[in-house]
Structure formats: structure tokens, C-alpha cells
Amino acid sequence: MTKSRYLMIGGFLGAGKTTTMLRFAELLTARGLRVGLITNDQASGLVDTSLAKHSHVAVEEIAGGCFCCRFSSLIQAARHLTESTKPDVFLAEPVGSCTDLVATVSLPLQQIYGDQFIVSPFAVLIDPARALRVFGMEAGRTFPEHVLYIYNKQLEEAEHIVVNKADSIAPELLMALEVEIMRRFAQARVHIMSAREGSGVEHLLNLLLAEESAPLRVMEVDYQRYGEGEAMLGWLNGAAGLNGDEFDGNALLLNLARNVQQKLTAAGAEVAHLKMVLSPSGEPYELAACNLVRGDAEPELSHTLADPLDDATLLINCRAAGEPDTLRDAVSNALTEIAAQHSVQLSAGPLEYFKPGQPNPEQRINAL
Ligand SMILES: Nc1nc2c(ncn2[C@@H]2O[C@H](COP(=O)(O)OP(=O)(O)OP(=O)(O)O)[C@@H](O)[C@H]2O)c(=O)[nH]1
Ligand SMILES: [Mg+2]
Numbered sequence: 116m117t118k119s120r121y122l123m124i125g126g127f128l129g130a131g132k133t134t135t136m137l138r139f140a141e142l143l144t145a146r147g148l149r150v151g152l153i154t155n156d157q158a159s160g161l162v163d164t165s166l167a168k169h170s171h172v173a174v175e176e177i178a179g180g181c182f183c184c185r186f187s188s189l190i191q192a193a194r195h196l197t198e199s200t201k202p203d204v205f206l207a208e209p210v211g212s213c214t215d216l217v218a219t220v221s222l223p224l225q226q227i228y229g230d231q232f233i234v235s236p237f238a239v240l241i242d243p244a245r246a247l248r249v250f251g252m253e254a255g256r257t258f259p260e261h262v263l264y265i266y267n268k269q270l271e272e273a274e275h276i277v278v279n280k281a282d283s284i285a286p287e288l289l290m291a292l293e294v295e296i297m298r299r300f301a302q303a304r305v306h307i308m309s310a311r312e313g314s315g316v317e318h319l320l321n322l323l324l325a326e327e328s329a330p331l332r333v334m335e336v337d338y339q340r341y342g343e344g345e346a347m348l349g350w351l352n353g354a355a356g357l358n359g360d361e362f363d364g365n366a367l368l369l370n371l372a373r374n375v376q377q378k379l380t381a382a383g384a385e386v387a388h389l390k391m392v393l394s395p396s397g398e399p400y401e402l403a404a405c406n407l408v409r410g411d412a413e414p415e416l417s418h419t420l421a422d423p424l425d426d427a428t429l430l431i432n433c434r435a436a437g438e439p440d441t442l443r444d445a446v447s448n449a450l451t452e453i454a455a456q457h458s459v460q461l462s463a464g465p466l467e468y469f470k471p472g473q474p475n476p477e478q479r480i481n482a483l
Contacts, residue, residue: 119197120204121224121232122323123182126240127266128211128348128434129388129408131279133163134310134417135240136206139320140172143204151175151202153192155182155210158352158467162390162432163208168399169392169418173200181210183219186477190228204324205232211388212345212434212471214268215336215479221328222480235323237330239273239303240310242408243284243292250295252288256385256410258436261344268341270296272334273303277319282309302331333482342473348387350471351433351442354464355450356396361423362457364393365416368405371453372414375433376407378445384437386410392418396426428464439468 122139124132133154140150152174154163159178167174175192182189189207196202209216217237225234247253249266257263270276276296281289289307296305308315357367368391379386386407394402404418433442443466454461 118231118233119202120235120324121207122204122235123207123209123216123220124238124240125209125213125216125269125273126211127242127245127269129245129406130211130240130242131310132208132211132240133166135279135316136208137166137170137172138310138313138316139206140170142317142320148203149200151193151196151200151205153177153189153196153205153207155208156352157181157210157350157469157471160352160354160430160432160465162392162404162430165392165394165399165402165430166404169402173202181213181474182207183213183215183476184474186220186223189220212265212348213474214265214272214341215334215476217272217328217330218333218481219476219479222333223478225328226480227478234328236274236326236328237272238275238277238319238323239269240277240279241270242280243278243289244412245409246278246292247288250299252291252295258385259347261340262347262436264340265344268334268336270300270303272330273300274328274330275306275322276300276303277306277308279308279310281307281314282312330483333480338474345471345474347436348471349384349435349437349439349442349468351431351439351446351468353431353446353466355429356462356464357393357424357427357429357454357459358462359425359457359459361425362459364403364420364424364427367453367457367459368393368403369414369416370456371449372405372407374449374453375445376410376414378449379435379437379441380410382437382441382445384435384441387434387436389433389435391429391431393420393427393429395424396428439470443468
């Protein structure tokens with residue numbers, strides 16, 4: 116039986132995992148390889164899955180818990196993709212607030228399913244603007260201590276640390292950050308990349324495909340602290356129908372992101388990642404996508420619609436350090452205000468808002 120590659124990219128919320136995965140998929144497809152993407156979240160209705168479909172990448176979504184807590188679902192998702200697409204390479208994106216993935220996913224895959232998968236080294240992405248704050252190298256709002264515990268644990272288990280978004284930061288700051296990462300996380304090799312512009316992406320892919328995961332040790336994790344950190348992040352996944360007369364979907368998304376941003380900031384809830392897609396109803400291959408990765412960043416459109424809309428579907432995924440009710444109020448009130456501002460009728464779709472539950476891995480390899 117030919118083995119498939121299992122390539123998992125971690126990193127905190129908004130670091131650029133999906134952007135990187137879709138770049139990888141493009142490069143692999145151009146090489147004649149088949150790709151299957153596995154997305155993951157605490158709830159369903161994922162913006163990332165929509166973006167993958169939009170890019171014509173075969174995708175399976177695991178909702179209702181992170182990979183480590185849903186290891187059997189991960190295996191099942193891989194089987195589904197094998198039946199439909201027979202991927203040569205599985206690209207797996209874990210939830211951005213998840214850690215301990217080497218002990219609970221990479222090592223069990225190698226040890227239990229080693230006849231089916233070659234597991235690539237675990238690479239973890241970071242957003243430099245976020246990292247500079249977390250490491251105290253720049254002033255600015257960050258997260259409560261238990262959330263930072265997760266952030267640091269993600270980097271502690273990385274075999275490769277990838278400073279993404281190199282295009283967004285001055286070269287001297289980038290260099291200082293690289294030195295600081297090497298000092299703090301000596302076990303990892305450090306790379307610089309811009310998934311958006313493409314620099315360093317193919318180099319990283321080649322490296323991850325050429326090697327197998329071989330961590331030096333299994334990281335210790337205080338699951339109580341980890342669970343408390345996860346519970347400090349509010350989570351909201353929602354959908355809505357928008358109906359109007361030739362409205363500008365790109366402008367509506369940007370205005371909505373700014374409005375939610377103002378409301379969350381006023382409520383003291385630091386945004387980890389607000390992401391939204393808007394597509395003409397029944398046409399998932401056309402969409403506008405908007406992201407906001409910090410409370411004081413500018414929302415950005417990563418995809419735009421060429422034409423005005425009459426009837427559209429909106430997906431919103433919001434993660435912020437705050438109570439779920441705070442997220443719900445911010446998003447529903449912003450939606451009502453923006454719909455009125457753009458003369459659009461709103462019809463509410465599914466809405467889930469909650470705090471992630473205590474992580475409880477199905478499998479964990481405790482020692483090498
Ligand atoms: N400037 C810049 N922006 C980037 C780069 N890579 C990703 N982004 C942007 O960062 C934002 C978040 O990117 P995603 O790929 O959705 O991040 P993610 O890690 O998958 O986020 P979650 O799934 O929510 O954890 C989007 O606006 C991207 O366009 C990059 O190299 N440079
Ligand atoms: Mg993502």
C-alpha cells in the first residue's frame with residue numbers, strides 16, 4: 116500500500132494557516148499530486164472550508180472539537196478523502212487555540228497508522244505583529260496569561276517555527292524577532308515566509324515533504340491551564356442570508372468587520388480572529404472574504420466580488436478573548452446596523468456561541 120503524506124500546520128488564530136495550506140495545495144496540484152485538506156473547529160460552518168471549496172480543494176471538515184480530542188474523526192475524515200480523492204498529501208489545519216498536537220496527533224499517527232501515513236515535521240506559524248507583543252518586544256494589547264500559555268506551548272512543540280507575513284513588518288524588526296524566537300525555542304528551526312506574496316512558501320513545503328516528524332521529546336502540558344486558556348476565548352460561528360438590490364458585498368463586509376471590531380474593543384474583548392465570507396446564494400465559487408486579526412488592526416479583504424449582489428449568504432467565525440454573550444451581542448447588533456446601512460434585508464441562519472470545552476485527547480503518547 117502506498118503511504119500518503121500527513122502535513123499538519125499549526126499556529127495561533129489568524130497566523131495564516133489556511134492561506135498557507137491553500138498555497139501548498141496549489142503548488143502540489145501543479146506537481147500532479149492529489150491533495151485533501153482537513154479543516155477543524157469547535158463548531159460547524161467554517162469560513163476555512165468555504166475558502167478551500169472556493170479554491171477547488173477537496174476538503175473534509177471536523178467540527179465539534181480539536182484534532183487531539185477527535186483523533187478518530189481525523190482518521191475517518193482521511194478515509195472519506197481517500198474514497199473520494201485518494202490524496203497523495205493530506206493537509207491538516209488544527210484549531211488555532213489548540214496545542215499538544217505532536218503527542219496527541221503526530222506521534223499516534225506514526226505509531227498506530229504508520230503503515231498508511233508518513234508524517235511531516237510539525238511546523239507552527241506565527242503572525243509577527245502578534246508575536247512582538249506576546250514576547251514584550253512591542254507595546255500593545257495582548258491576551259490573558261492562560262491564553263499566552265497556549266501560545267507559548269504551540270511554539271515549544273514546533274519542529275519548525277515559521278514567521279509568516281514577512282511582507283507586513285520592517286526587516287530589522289523581523290530580524291530581532293527571529294533572534295528572540297531562536298533564544299526562546301531552541302528546539303525549532305526558524306523560517307521567514309509570506310504566504311500572501313509567496314516568498315518562502317515553496318521552500319517550506321519542500322522541506323516538510325522531504326522530512327519525517329522526529330521530535331526530540333514529548334512536551335509536558337498542564338491540561339488544567341490549557342483548558343482555562345481555551346475557556347477564555349469566546350467562539351462564535353454564524354450564518355445569515357442577505358437580500359437587497361445590487362448591494363456592494365465587499366464594502367458591506369468591511370463595514371461589518373469595523374463595526375464588530377468597535378463593539379468588541381469597547382467591551383474589552385481582544386479580537387483573535389474575525390473572519391467572514393459572503394457568497395452569492397448557490398454560487399460557492401464566488402466570494403468575498405474579510406479578516407481581522409487583532410483589535411487594533413485594519414480589517415482586510417483577501418478575496419473580493421466582481422459584481423454587486425442581490426441575494427447572498429454570509430458566514431461569520433469570530434474568536435475573541437471575551438464572554439460568548441459579548442461576541443453574540445457584538446455580531447448581532449453589528450449585523451442589524453450594517454444591514455440597515457446598506458439597505459439589505461437580513462434573515463438569520465444558524466448561530467453558535469460558546470467557550471471551548473476542556474481538551475481531553477483520545478490518544479496521547481507520553482514518552483518517546
Ligand atoms: N500581510 C500578510 N497577511 C497574511 C499573510 N498570510 C495570511 N495573511 C492574512 O492573515 C489573515 C488570517 O489568515 P488565515 O490564513 O485565515 O489564518 P489562520 O491561521 O488560518 O486563522 P484561523 O484558522 O482562524 O486560526 C488573512 O487576512 C490573511 O489574508 C501574509 O503572508 N502576509
Ligand atoms: Mg484557518
